[in-house]
Amino acid sequence: MDGHLQTTPNDQSEWGDSRLRLINAGCSERVRAHVSEASKTNIVSDFFIVRKYRKKGYGKRAAFHIFDQFPGAWEIRQTLANKPANQFWNRVIDSYTEGMYKEMILNEERWTGPIQVFGDEHNNTMKSDSIQLL
Template sequence: MVRVDGEIAGFALIILDVPKEYTKLSSAEKTNVISDFFIMRKFRRKGVGKKVAYLLFDESQGVWEIKQTISNKQAYSFWKHVIKSYEGGNLLQEEMLQTEQWNGPVLLFESQRR
């Protein structure tokens, strides 16, 4: 749960150490996956989402797979910006997947100690 001054501002659902047979792009033995990430509209564009993402990356170092549906262009822009600005991060791969299981961009990213 994400809170700002005690008020619920959103949530993040992550799955840690996902085996490679269950990821879209990653061939790492274990990958962290952001399954859902939501910040309420009134808290957007205030750095809340970026701060939460950085905390997640810092707490669980390693390879991350982040997917967005093809229609969610705001999420795609957000994640591209967050990954690019995260010090100690490295965008490993970006691919547009169109399969029965997924239709949209997938970002493969590695976080390391800052």
């Protein structure tokens, strides 16, 4: 998978709600990671829930589904200015991993902002250059 994953279950889906068609997640699976040293890392840098469906659990359910569908190491990235996204991802990842994740702020030309790293515990170490651990 490379590019955008459009999460669009139909009314008969496991979630049973057509409103999930309004979730769009941009994922690049198995690409070069910014901070994970796992040999292959799944990355989410775009994830959008239509405003009227926010805070109803759809985003969390969609994220869990994506994590389950593509097991392994993960990096979830947010822009520095997007505080609501950072709060959302910390809640979701904390719940999904039962607190077994790391968050840092990356300050590089190719990415500036928070990144959460989790999964693939045997290889879930982080590169140390340009990283501020939180």
